[in-house]
Amino acid sequence: MTAIPSFQERLAAKGHLLNGYCAMPGAFSAELYAGQGWDAVTLDLQHGLIGYEAAVAMLQAIRASGVLPLVRLPWLDPGLIMKMLDSGALGVTCPMINDAEAAERLVRCCKYPPRGERSMGPIRAAAIYGADYPEQANRLTSVLAMIETAEAVENIDAIAAVQGLDGIYIGPADLAVSMGKPVRLEAPDPAVEAAINHVLERVTARGLACGIFAPSPARAWALVERGFRFVTLSSDARALVAQTSAWVRSFRKLAGG
Ligand code: 3PY
Ligand code: MG
Secondary structure, X not given: OOOOOOHHHHHHHHOOEEEEEEOOOOHHHHHHHHOOOOOEEEEEOOOOOOOHHHHHHHHHHHHXXXXXXXXXXXXXXXXXXXHHHHOOOOEEEEOOOXXXXXXXXXXXXXXXXXXXXXXXXXXXXXXXXXXXXHHHHHHHOEEEEEEOOHHHHHOHHHHHOOOOOOEEEEOHHHHHHHOOOOOOOXXXXXXXXXXXXXXXXXXXXXXXXXXXXXXXXXXXXXXXXXXXXXXXXXXXXXXHHHHHHHHHHHHHHHOOO
């Protein structure tokens, strides 16, 4: 196997990782997006419009960029975890991990025995990463558990103690909803911000990386300065809308209307 840096090794080398979500299905858009300098790109199979076959083509398309190819699962689905890792994803992010038992199940789905119960058959992963992929896979495949409910915040110490997690990733929108607060990603409600800080503090104290979603570069950087080490800066769909609407607005202004 040519040396492929894992999530942990990339983090150690860079201090923090900048991630972008691909929510739009399609190899070409993913190829363009991944080529813009990200450290990691996550195919969003939860809220993005991406199914399994599109995801495989997108993993192929983003390979040339050298980004860390990750997948956000729709849910804790053992079959899909296996298929995405076999397809060459080098890590998964799993939504709604609310207790240690769910975190343990997640890790077991992602790791080969003895740590886990992933089935052997890395059809594309071994073809592109090397024949020794099975021996390297437990090191290479990162596991991020999403904390995005009040219950998960309550259980953060037990969740973060599960062996094999590479990090904890906060979903600030769902967290706000779960706490009965408005979704304000740029400036969360103080109670949501306090919960975010609590998770960051507990996870960092355990020596794990803490990640989070951010809607803008300013918020993403402020979160890194606060100690977050894996930050998702919005998505391809939001970038397309933002740039396109700014261009059309500029043109309309020049045209006087
Ligand atoms: C959330 O904010 O709930 C998310 O899932 C962000 O990725
Ligand atoms: Mg969420």
